[in-house]
Amino acid sequence: MGQYFRSWWIRVAILGLVVGTGPLVSIMVAAGLGITDDPNPNPVLFGMLAGFTFWPSLGLIALGIWRVRKSSTAR
Numbered sequence: 001m002g003q004y005f006r007s008w009w010i011r012v013a014i015l016g017l018v019v020g021t022g023p024l025v026s027i028m029v030a031a032g033l034g035i036t037d038d039p040n041p042n043p044v045l046f047g048m049l050a051g052f053t054f055w056p057s058l059g060l061i062a063l064g065i066w067r068v069r070k071s072s073t074a075r
Contacts, residue, residue, distance in 0.1 A: 003072065009064030013057045020053025 004010050024046040030036050 004065060004068055007064040007068050009060055009067060013060030013064060016053050016060070017057035020057065021050040024050040 024043060027036070027041055027043045027046060031039055031041050
């Protein structure tokens with residue numbers, strides 16, 4: 001498992017996933033716990049950010065896994 005986290009592709013992808021979806025998830029959790037005044041917030045900007053970063057991040061994770069497996073079988 002550690003060999004995957006040494007991959008630059010996977011580290012960048014996880015960072016993009018956290019930065020892209022983190023704000024939306026935090027707003028959803030805050031609304032669910034009643035921390036915000038509005039129980040049904042409409043975070044359009046954070047939803048768009050999550051939408052634009054989620055699939056590319058998953059693609060980069062898949063690419064990183066493929067590259068790590070390819071390099072480990074070549075040795």
